[in-house]
Amino acid sequence: MKDSFVRTNKEVSEIYDRHVNRVYRVCVLYMKNQHDTEDMVQNTFIRLMRDNTKFESFEHEKAWLIRTATNLCKDFFKSFWRKTVDIDYANEVAHNEEFYIDDTIKMVMKLPSKYKTALYMYYYEGYSTVEISKILDKNLSTIKGYLHKGRKLLKVEMEGDLR
Numbered sequence: 001m002k003d004s005f006v007r008t009n010k011e012v013s014e015i016y017d018r019h020v021n022r023v024y025r026v027c028v029l030y031m032k033n034q035h036d037t038e039d040m041v042q043n044t045f046i047r048l049m050r051d052n053t054k055f056e057s058f059e060h061e062k063a064w065l066i067r068t069a070t071n072l073c074k075d076f077f078k079s080f081w082r083k084t085v086d087i088d089y090a091n092e093v094a095h096n097e098e099f100y101i102d103d104t105i106k107m108v109m110k111l112p113s114k115y116k117t118a119l120y121m122y123y124y125e126g127y128s129t130v131e132i133s134k135i136l137d138k139n140l141s142t143i144k145g146y147l148h149k150g151r152k153l154l155k156v157e158m159e160g161d162l163r
Contacts, residue, residue: 005049012049019062020045022125023069029109029120030073040076044069059131066125067135070117107157108150115150118143 007015020041027040047068055061108119117136121127129147133140 006052007049012045015048015061015065016045018058019065022062023065026066026069026120027073029116030070030077030113036076040069040072043072047072063127063131063135066121067137070136074113104154104158107154110157111150111153114146115153118146119150119154122147 023041023044024037027044028037031037031040044065048065051064053064055064105124108116108123110116111119118132121132121135122129127135129140129143132138133143136143138146
């Protein structure tokens with residue numbers, strides 16, 4: 001089977017330049033090491049090269065890349081038993097852009113994937129619940145539930161279990 005690319009090198013290069021750091025940050029949150037992270041970033045842009053989606057805006061382009069990267073990382077874990085990366089590692093390997101890691105993001109990254117992804121997209125990427133629901137192809141109520149449960153888990157972690 002011959003690879004068929006539907007985007008020009010110039011178009012892919014421009015999109016890559018705009019979003020590689022963001023895609024890298026998303027992937028490093030899931031992957032255990034730098035090599036797997038780089039593979040997932042590469043796979044995301046290979047998927048872009050083969051995809052014929054016409055982006056309506058910068059936000060649409062950004063959302064497509066985040067969703068694709070997230071899905072590729074999740075698929076990776078379906079076939080391998082791996083743990084998420086130690087969050088300190090994300091700062092060590094971040095590309096060209098400061099990725100400040102505080103205690104809160106460390107706690108967020110320890111959450112189960114569905115809560116971690118929703119909270120990260122909402123608080124760190126600035127997406128609304130409606131946008132997250134579209135990007136992750138989940139019901140709005142599901143995303144609101146993930147955010148509610150994720151916040152609740154964070155609160156317990158931050159304050160200690162008061163029971």
